[in-house]
Amino acid sequence: MTGNRRKxxxxxxxxxxxxxxxxxxxxxxxxxxxxxxxxxxIFKEVSVKNFLFGKYWYPTSDPPDFGIFPLIIxxxxxxxxxxxxxxPLGVMxxxxxxxxxxxxxxxxxxxxxxxxxxxxxxxIGFFGMVVVAPFLQDIxxxxxxxxLFNASLMxxxxxIPTICSISEDAIYSVPNALREGSLALGATxxxxxxxxxxxxxxxxxxxxxxxxxxxxIGETMVVLMVAGGAAMIPGxxxxxVRPMPASIAAEMAEAPFRGEHYYALFATGIVLFLFTLFFNxxxxxxxxxxxxxxxxxx
Amino acid sequence: MSxxxxxxxxxxxxxxxxxxxxxxxxxxxxxxxxxxxxIGPSGCGKSTYLRCLNRMNDLIxxxxxxxxxxxxxxxxxxxxxxxxxxxxxxxxxxxKPNPFPKTIFENVAYGLRVNGIRxxxxxxxxxxxxxxxxxxxxxxxxxxxESALGLSGGQQxxxxxxxxxxxxxxxxxxDEPASALDPIATQKIEELIHELxxxxxxxxxxxxMQQAARVSDKTAFFYIGKLIEVGDTDTLFTRPRLKQTExxxxxxxx
Numbered sequence: 001m002t003g004n005r006r007k008x009x010x011x012x013x014x015x016x017x018x019x020x021x022x023x024x025x026x027x028x029x030x031x032x033x034x035x036x037x038x039x040x041x042i043f044k045e046v047s048v049k050n051f052l053f054g055k056y057w058y059p060t061s062d063p064p065d066f067g068i069f070p071l072i073i074x075x076x077x078x079x080x081x082x083x084x085x086x087x088p089l090g091v092m093x094x095x096x097x098x099x100x101x102x103x104x105x106x107x108x109x110x111x112x113x114x115x116x117x118x119x120x121x122x123x124i125g126f127f128g129m130v131v132v133a134p135f136l137q138d139i140x141x142x143x144x145x146x147x148l149f150n151a152s153l154m155x156x157x158x159x160i161p162t163i164c165s166i167s168e169d170a171i172y173s174v175p176n177a178l179r180e181g182s183l184a185l186g187a188t189x190x191x192x193x194x195x196x197x198x199x200x201x202x203x204x205x206x207x208x209x210x211x212x213x214x215x216x217i218g219e220t221m222v223v224l225m226v227a228g229g230a231a232m233i234p235g236x237x238x239x240x241v242r243p244m245p246a247s248i249a250a251e252m253a254e255a256p257f258r259g260e261h262y263y264a265l266f267a268t269g270i271v272l273f274l275f276t277l278f279f280n281x282x283x284x285x286x287x288x289x290x291x292x293x294x295x296x297x298x
Numbered sequence: 299m300s301x302x303x304x305x306x307x308x309x310x311x312x313x314x315x316x317x318x319x320x321x322x323x324x325x326x327x328x329x330x331x332x333x334x335x336x337i338g339p340s341g342c343g344k345s346t347y348l349r350c351l352n353r354m355n356d357l358i359x360x361x362x363x364x365x366x367x368x369x370x371x372x373x374x375x376x377x378x379x380x381x382x383x384x385x386x387x388x389x390x391x392x393x394k395p396n397p398f399p400k401t402i403f404e405n406v407a408y409g410l411r412v413n414g415i416r417x418x419x420x421x422x423x424x425x426x427x428x429x430x431x432x433x434x435x436x437x438x439x440x441x442x443x444e445s446a447l448g449l450s451g452g453q454q455x456x457x458x459x460x461x462x463x464x465x466x467x468x469x470x471x472x473d474e475p476a477s478a479l480d481p482i483a484t485q486k487i488e489e490l491i492h493e494l495x496x497x498x499x500x501x502x503x504x505x506x507m508q509q510a511a512r513v514s515d516k517t518a519f520f521y522i523g524k525l526i527e528v529g530d531t532d533t534l535f536t537r538p539r540l541k542q543t544e545x546x547x548x549x550x551x552x
Contacts, residue, residue, distance in 0.1 A: 175396070177392060177394060178396055178398060178399075179357075180354060180390075180392065180396070181392065181396040181397075181398065181458070181461075182398070182408070182412075183385065184352060184354065184385055184389065184390040184392075184462070185385065185386070185408065185409035185412065185413075185461065185462070185465055186382050186385045186386035186409065186412060186413055186465060187382075187408075187409075187412040188382055188412070191412045195408065195411075195412070196398055199398075199399065199400070200398070
């Protein structure tokens with residue numbers, strides 16, 4: 001009797017959890033369907049090619065131009081420049097924390113780096129706006145401090161914690177046996193890190209970098225506040241730009257419901273989604289592809 | 299050292315992990331081109347002792363050494379000693395095979411590269427020789443550019459031996475090199491040790507008394523951090539001087 005009841009309870013719990021899990025996946029699925037439903041109609045007005053590679057984004061002119069090429073370039077360049085800053089900083093911090101820092105220092109620094117991830121993006125954007133922008137303007141004598149470089153710098157701050165903490169885990173999980181093997185052959189600590197530990201953790205580090213970048217490319221608030229907002233193809237890293245998320249966030253409120261502009265913004269959302277999906281698939285692929293067998297696995 | 303045949307020796311060696319004294323006053327000598335086996339139950343300090351000989355224990359921050367370890371008469375714990383060159387002269391093979399996630403060739407070439415050898419043909423020659431010496435050549439000669447992680451456990455361990463030999467050490471330390479291997483792979487490693495003794499001074503930690511009896515010239519018995527008895531392997535296994543040793547080798551404890 002009690003056995004039966006227990007079995008029943010087990011079964012109920014199982015289905016309850018199944019329903020909850022299905023519900024969250026279903027909601028995500030529906031959001032995706034909605035995204036495509038609201039975005040695809042724009043392609044009745046503009047061809048996919050003209051939409052993706054059109055150089056002019058004047059959605060409110062008459063006739064309007066729906067070319068998001070400047071926005072794509074802005075997103076890619078902002079993310080790229082921030083990667084150039086964030087990858088070395090993030091990975092080197094991870095190496096320091098995992099391999100070189102004393103236990104006490106690591107215990108203090110690691111939570112601090114992770115705390116950086118907890119900073120709301122609007123705070124980072126605000127900092128970029130009121131501190132970094134005037135500083136850049138004064139130092140380089142530029143017309144505006146709100147530009148590609150400033151946005152990249154702020155995004156770098158945002159992706160460093162991701163890159164650092166995932167890389168640190170990857171480096172930390174390299175078996176000690178490999179370090180000992182290297183040192184026992186007369187390698188220095190430095191050679192051991194560069195030639196054994198980093199190559200052994202490369203899949204984890206690559207995953208970290210890609211996840212950091214995917215966070216940066218989808219980030220909205222920071223680029224909305226500090227990228228400058230000009231929908232043009234930048235000529236230098238000090239030109240203002242308008243990345244895709246900024247454009248969507250800034251214009252959505254003014255776009256007439258189910259008008260061309262509205263559809264165009266959703267289509268931009270689709271493109272952005274495909275970008276981040278691409279990053280995540282790559283990250284997943286790398287972490288599976290380079291997963292090593294046996295001792296050195298991550 | 300007055301005796302020229304002594305390659306390595308420890309004098310009154312004490313070792314501490316923090317407050318815990320893991321080795322008590324161990325004095326032991328290792329002759330050139332001999333195999334010395336260190337035996338004893340788990341936790342007796344034999345591995346700790348082995349790892350003092352190439353200063354691998356330096357990696358443990360709270361550890362401390364007192365006494366001396368001499369390599370050709372020079373104290374390796376002397377502050378002027380360069381750990382990196384010590385480890386080049388005193389190589390090590392670990393309990394579990396630990397090949398690097400690199401190709402078979404690069405695993406062996408690694409030690410040469412970090413020791414500053416740049417010449418390609420020299421590297422190639424020494425990699426080939428070392429793999430041959432480790433009796434692995436026939437099995438891997440066609441797949442040197444494949445990952446070492448695809449080898450079997452026994453092959454990996456011989457690769458690790460080849461890797462240690464490539465830098466031409468004078469002493470080879472082996473920490474239970476066959477404990478993770480099957481009997482056939484174990485036999486290969488033992489045959490190999492027999493070969494290597496022509497050229498190297500070998501110190502091997504083992505849990506298997508049969509293995510100690512088969513491969514070594516001298517055997518040292520450790521128990522709870524102390525060196526209990528040391529002698530010629532034949533004598534120690536047939537006529538141990540102390541009761542403790544006898545109990546251990548006849549399997550009454552440990």
